[in-house]
Amino acid sequence: MEEEATILDSKVLEVNMGPQHPSTHGVLRVKLKLDGERVLDAECIIGYLHRGVEKISENRSYIKCVPYYDRTDYIAAVSNVYGYLLGVEKLMGIEVPKRAQYIRIMMTEFNRISSHLLWLATHALDIGAMTIFLYCFREREEILKLFEALFGARLTTHAFRLGGLWKDLPPGFEQAARKFIDDFPYRVDEYEQILTKNRIWLDRTKGVGVISGEEAIEWGMSGPPLRGSTVAYDVRKARPYGGYEEFDFDIAVGENGDTYDRYLVRLQEMHQSRRIIQQVLDRLPEGSVHGKAPRIPKPPVGEYYSGIESPRGELGYYIVSDGSPQPFRVRIRPPTFVNLQTLRRLVKGHLVADVVALIGTLDIVLGEIDR
């Protein structure tokens, strides 16, 4: 094997990075083949967090499935539930009230911001910038407080119900949300001051893990990693769902497809999410947030693929109904599972330190990959 040839004819060092490692973001195990510091090969081994969510879904009623999807991508729990419920509603033809639709979009975008904040925090920490970690958590905390006010939980939110919401916005919620989005741009400026023009940050991220747009599409990538490689594909624009077509926002696109561009894209997405939330708050209609949904949903025989843009990429739920109260099959398309497979391609020829940066830039969540 040619690529296993080492400089100076030294031995190849095999190192297990993970499943217990500070920077593999959960229980990812990467088997590295090293020549000194240079990575010859990286093999991802997953499954340490497999809980069989898809199989469990087949034995639960449509409503009882929902909390399980909170726990797949636990960092973007709101988006996960949203995608599933959209699919079931479509299968059953349930009409969701306007107000509920708007609030759902707002909370999903809040979730996108909080997820990107967590990503930035850990990604920067992996590269050694410790302070940004706590700055991001400061802002994330505000969002989690909003979640707690509306959903009653911070992480596994069980955000939405079939046909609408559990309950309407609590008093004071709108003011708190407005306060957050008014402050937020200045907070992002703080992060940019620390990182965007930082020589070391540029050195560490520019030109690391470059992947072209065509290749990214071939790998089936989606989300910020795809948009970082010049492809302007966003499910919210390509196949608008749940009322997204009513809001203005731009798709953030990178130029070179490297780690730095993916960083910029995510920062830009936080600004765009903020724009959407602003519009929701400005145009929030009055009315009920409860749609007409049956106690025990029994969708007609059929199948539906509901794809949404989760913070990590295209999250799909392929729901097959056989007419019984339990889904015949729910297949989840986790965006990071597809994105993660490019890791091997991305790290080749880079150094150990870049492996960590690249795992970070793909923004993986093992709960979603292993399900």
Next chain:
Amino acid sequence: MTETLLVYAIIPFIKIAVIVLILSGAIAYLTLLERKLVAHIQVRLGPMRVGWHGLLQPIADGLKFILKEDIIPSKADALVFTIAPAISLIPAFVVFSVVPFGPPEMFEGLLRWSLGWFFDSATVESVAQNTLASGGFITDINIAVLFVLSVSSVGILGIILGGWASNSKYPLLGALRSSAQMVSYEVALGFSIIGVLLVAGSLSLVEIVQNQEKAHLWYVFVQPVAFALFFICGMAETNRLPFDLPEAETELVGGFHTEYSGFRFSLYFLAEYANMITISAVAVTLFWGGWLRPFPNVSWLAFLGLIPPVLWFLIKVFLFLYIFIWIRGTLPRFRFDQLMRYGWKVFLPVALGNVIVSAGVLLAFL
């Protein structure tokens, strides 16, 4: 006879004991200072529970480390594994034997007063006149700068040996990084000091400070490039962020000390802080006028002289430590190849150029 005994044995021993004690305390509290400062940079409070604002935290930490189980991995080279942390820590202390923290006549009054109780006035006088006894340093040797360089590079051997003896992959990578880092930065560090030596014309740290007093100028203003290089390379020597590659906990788990636990780990931990203090003290001595007050020749600032020289020294060292911590709270980490590139392709040529230019200027105009 009593005189010799006093000057060469008893007084130096007391000084060493006091300095080691103070330094140990300083290192312990430097960890607290770092935690507090970094915490405030990161909008949090840091240790608050143990004592007032966490003031007893270092003691609690020390106790915890001592009480923990001392694990030696079965595959490790037990002997080397055991002594490596000490190899890392001791040199940082040894360097202080030549770093002056006060002027040569610092303890004259104290010696006269205290020895007057026990000895006749002739002995007291001759002991007090001897700078070795009365000076604000343990010893003043004429190759002090070389001594500092050679001893401080021994410290990194501790890291390499520890990483190697662990017989584990991550520590091995950490040790390799550390040795590469040492080789690339020691050279530039040495060259940056040569600039000062050319101006000072002495290798004794005491004389270097005295010459700064005579020249009415701290050498940082004569050799700014050399100082910048010294500071950066010094940071690389202490394995601090942004050069903390041998540890790099997010890449190599814990780097060279992954397998260490308990008290041995704490020795490595303390060595890092001890090295910070050492590098700061050497930088202050070489470039920032050691114990001298600012603007030593400006007469209307004479009130600054009310603060004793040793305090000036400590204030300057503290400022350096603050900058070390500040940088840690701000910057990301370099990558291995970038570190080498900066070391060999940037710092070394600049340091060489600085030496050549300084020497040329001195030769042509002085």
